[in-house]
Amino acid sequence: MYRFDNYINGIPADISASFQVFNPSTTEIAGHAPKADTTILEQAVAAAHAAFPVWSAIEDQQRQQYCQAIATKLEEHHQELATILTSEQGKPMQGTGSMFEVGGAIAWTQYTASLEMPVEVLQDDETGKVEMHRKPIGVIGSITPWNWPLMIAVWHIIPAIRSGNTVVCKPSPLTPLSTLRMIELMNEVLPAGVVNSITGGDELGAAMSAHEQIGKIVFTGSIETGKKVMSSSAETLKRLTLELGGNDAGIVLPDSDPTEIAPGLFWGAFLNNGQTCAALKRLYVHESIYSKVCTALAEFASTVTVGDGFHQDSELGPIQNRMQFNKVNQLVKDSVNQGGKLLTGGPVSDNNTLFFPVTLIATSNPNDPLVREEQFGPALPIIPYSDINDAIAAANDNPTGLGGSVWSTDINAAKNIAFRMECGSVWINKHGAIQPNAPFGGIKSSGIGVEFGKEGLLANTNIQVVFS
Structure with a gap:
């Protein structure tokens, strides 16, 4: 039976309350996850906010190296993560199941780590020089679903930190265990506070989308919940990436x-x-x-x-x-x-x-x-x-x-x-064959914005134009 901690500011959070996570194949208890409240959320956001100035200021190449180190760490724990994932999500270990998902998470991490964010020169002539810089947003709130919990967490977290942001990640309460373990592993290679985890009920997601110190929400889930995230983010004019339902x-x-x-x-x-x-x-x-x-x-x-x-x-x-x-x-x-x-x-x-x-x-x-x-x-x-x-x-x-x-x-x-x-x-002649170098996102009610590739990476940044 699994039991993992929330990681806040690089260390396990002291949370006494917990909730059960079930194996859908057997309906038996697979493990327990910490049941955090909004007080713990405040600690997580504060940790991410405090870590942001240093993390955003380090050399871009160094952030690439950190992301590559995450990929290596996940590869070292490939089997372990897949086993936890099958225990809580139910998908088979082999084929296109848990080993496949962890492998995809590693591949996405490696590809995103390799991406560059050069300064774009818009003008350079006798009248002056104009440069477009990409700057990180700040604290990114990640809210992930239960169907591909590890892969989607990586889709949220890695582009965010690669571009200089810090993260608070809330996995689905139905499948939190593998994500908690993955973020624990990330904290073995990252500076404290760069990636933080928070597990609990839906009230945490609502609090995240309304939080003044969270600059962007990345949400994957249902259309109805996505609308709620968008609505509660309006007061603080958050940036949003919403990957919602499809038919x-x-x-x-x-x-x-x-x-x-x-x-x-x-x-x-x-x-x-x-x-x-x-x-x-x-x-x-x-x-x-x-x-x-x-x-x-x-x-x-x-x-x-x-x-x-x-x-x-x-x-x-x-x-x-x-x-x-x-x-x-x-x-x-x-x-x-x-x-x-x-x-x-x-x-x-x-x-x-x-x-x-x-x-x-x-x-x-x-x-x-x-x-x-x-x-x-x-x-x-x-x-x-x-x-x-x-x-x-x-x-x-x-x-x-x-x-x-x-x-x-x-x-x-x-x-x-x-x-x-x-x-x-x-x-x-195929369907659903997504890949890390091709932008992915929906139109109409299926979402706002894109993930993956250069476009997905840059979605975690603000533009600053410098005239000289």
């Missing part, structure tokens, strides 16, 4: 081979058991190959093993928590009740489990709840279309705009359709 659409053109694309479609939809913001969540298939795609997907799904994340043959784990399980289950029930044809999978009547079978539903109802709402779980609606313009219109007829995909052997035709899709990222 990503995929469009399959009639020239596609159903058998060839089935694995890519499946893992685009069911990576991390569908608990991914940029997962494929609605699939539009041309009517000429619709039945073949449905059959190919169902056949592929039958080969995938769902089970405890510590079982060697498990490829998908449970839904992480009861609230999300109930939401997915209800959407599947509603879809079937409104005419959706169950090809494989749920709904589930057992209230004693968080395991949900891979579920595929054939539906032609545009108002099907499983089509209209983000399920964030292992259920995929498959919708036929006859006219590509109708498919594009249906894909765009949603308040979200995170990602999308087009599937075709004609890359140029696929790109032309991609340009018409209203979303921040579009993939051709």
Whole structure:
């Protein structure tokens, strides 16, 4: 059973209260996390605020070296972090599970550490010189979700400190353990106060977004919570990066081979058991190959093993928590009740489990709840279309705009359709394949700002123009 501390100003915080963290595979207690209150939050913010002047003033190359040292430290504890992660999140150790996530966190750290932030000369002539400098904001508040807790914490923390900021990170109370351990490891190589952790209830997130000494909030989570973060940040005019929910659409053109694309479609939809913001969540298939795609997907799904994340043959784990399980289950029930044809999978009547079978539903109802709402779980609606313009219109007829995909052997035709899709990222013949050098973010209700790459790094800075 795991028990980790909050780290504030480089040392464990003295917090007597704690809360339980559960293993979703077994529903047994995985560990305990400190239950901090707003008094402890004030200590964390004060530590980050005090550390900022020195951290922001050190040589840029030295901050690069610190970030590389973090990557090395995480690599040394790769297996340990993955084991903690599976214990609290449920995802399998192997495949695209916990070892994959920790590896991704290391890769993102290494890439972000390598980025440069040179002074940009806008003008240099007989009338004068104009330079654009990038300066750190101050204290960054990071609020992370339960689906990819380590990877997303790294996405928040590393660009922030690489660009000279200090951080207070609040992980989800559903999956705090691996993040607490990771920040403990970071504090073994960083100066005191640069990265601080705080765990507890939702009131801490609200206090962070309203806090006068936090200059920016980076939040990954639901649209409704993102709106609350934005609202409570308004009084202090905080900078914001919000990566919110998505209801990503995929469009399959009639020239596609159903058998060839089935694995890519499946893992685009069911990576991390569908608990991914940029997962494929609605699939539009041309009517000429619709039945073949449905059959190919169902056949592929039958080969995938769902089970405890510590079982060697498990490829998908449970839904992480009861609230999300109930939401997915209800959407599947509603879809079937409104005419959706169950090809494989749920709904589930057992209230004693968080395991949900891979579920595929054939539906032609545009108002099907499983089509209209983000399920964030292992259920995929498959919708036929006859006219590509109708498919594009249906894909765009949603308040979200995170990602999308087009599937075709004609890359140029696929790109032309991609340009018409209203979303921040579009993939051709794959879905959700994010990478550290490519900016990632949503439009419409899917968020504000971008992460990753140079653009994501610079989002943690303010511009100062110097005229001389």
